[in-house]
Amino acid sequence: MAWEISNAAVERYLTQDRAGLGGGFAPSARARTLLPLARKVVLVLLVVMVVLITLSELGINIAPLLAGAGVIGLAIGFGAQKLVQDVITGFFILVEDAISIGDVVSVGGISGLVEDLSVRSIKLRDLSGNVHTVPFSSVDTVTNMTKTFSYYTTDVGVAYKEDTDQVSEVCKAVVDEMRDEPAFASDILEPLEVLGLDSFGDSAVNVKVRIKTRPIKQWGAAENSIVD
Template identity: 35%
Template sequence: MEQAKWFESMFERTYDYLANPELWINLATRLILIVLIVIVTKIVTVIAQAAVNKIFIRRENGKLQIEQRRLDTLRVLTSNATRYLIYFLAMLLILDQLGIDLGPVLVSAGVLGLAVGFGAQSLVKDIISGFFIIFEDQFAVGDYVTVNTYTGTVQEIGLRTTKIKNWTGEVHIITNGSIQEVTNFSLQNSVAVVDVSVTYEENIDEVERVLEDVLKKVAAENENVVQEPQILGVQDLGPSNVVIRITAECKPTTQYGVARMIRAMVKTEFIARGIKIPYPKVAYMASEKEKM
């Protein structure tokens, strides 16, 4: 009997609690505010990232001139940091709407962060290494680099990881703390080296005059060539060919395209001038029986 009364009393209290209109108005208000916080967070994030992108647009006539590669790196890093900060503030506002006291949460977060700092030393190492990579300008977004054993174009430099995309499309994600060696191909001009082979019967002086005409065209037509290509002279004497070496100073990481253009134009000009390029030949000697 007493148990039945207890259940009846519990049911009445639960009914009264759920039937209270102020409860549902309060829940609806909090739910609407949470939805508004999420929407405003999305809008603010988009606006903030657009503002960051606009701030880091390179101004040609500005007093402070910074390389575009460094601007891209700082832009990505600032954009990520801004997004994380906005998300953190939005999370605090949502917790406040859920009725959670933020004081103990922040204190707990500080204690937890201290514990993580002691335990996750590799994470701290990654962040510190990422800071010095950006501060010392070791490489930047858009640079063509070799990091450890990976070669490709830097897509993103974060505080913890660096993303490198190679020429076949794979993206390598490397923790900054594990970066031991870096070779940056984008800091200085590169040199295209082309070896041209001709037969021993050709006149070397005439061949070099033809090459000079070709190289002048290359310098005029290819904007990546910084200085007019140079003919260094005879590089090697092969079994059936004479090798003449050409060098061309060009913009960073453009040497392969310049070298391909030089080879194509040299071949076309050699054919037009009647200069022979050596290639393997097979001589067939008929036997006495075949002659008969």
């Protein structure tokens, strides 16, 4: 009964439309990541407790079982060091909030959208639709492309005969117009930033610019911007 109540509460929290209830917000990415994991851990603990209590009620002495479980657990621990490393590394990654479900990340040499997190691995879907399962133990660096905010960065080619300052102002005006459109008003956070001269091409000088956006919205800005 306790499991049914807690499970229903978690499921309701994760799926209900808070905006429709006047709350004005949805469950955070951190909540959507950690609550399902906590639910799985609680389920395992409850199953173990129920089994032990049932055996005890049937008159079976569980002390030898617990002692045997300790020996077996020790043996498994020596043989499953990789699994233990997965779990420990994953614990610290999740506690530090380095990755959440819905983020776009690069881990273990693979980039994609985080679809699921378990106690030992990450599931990523790449641009081709392939799903990759990456063990936490193989993650030494996490590159999160959608944390707090994002940048769309590109080079603008300016012909040598043109005034780079004038072209930069035109690009800024274009992005300002995009920010006035309802479709982009909430996604583009700041005016276009001109970072300066980046390189010289055969027929143009390349000026690097960037647009600050909400997380995961940088590609939408790229598709609709003419500064590329």
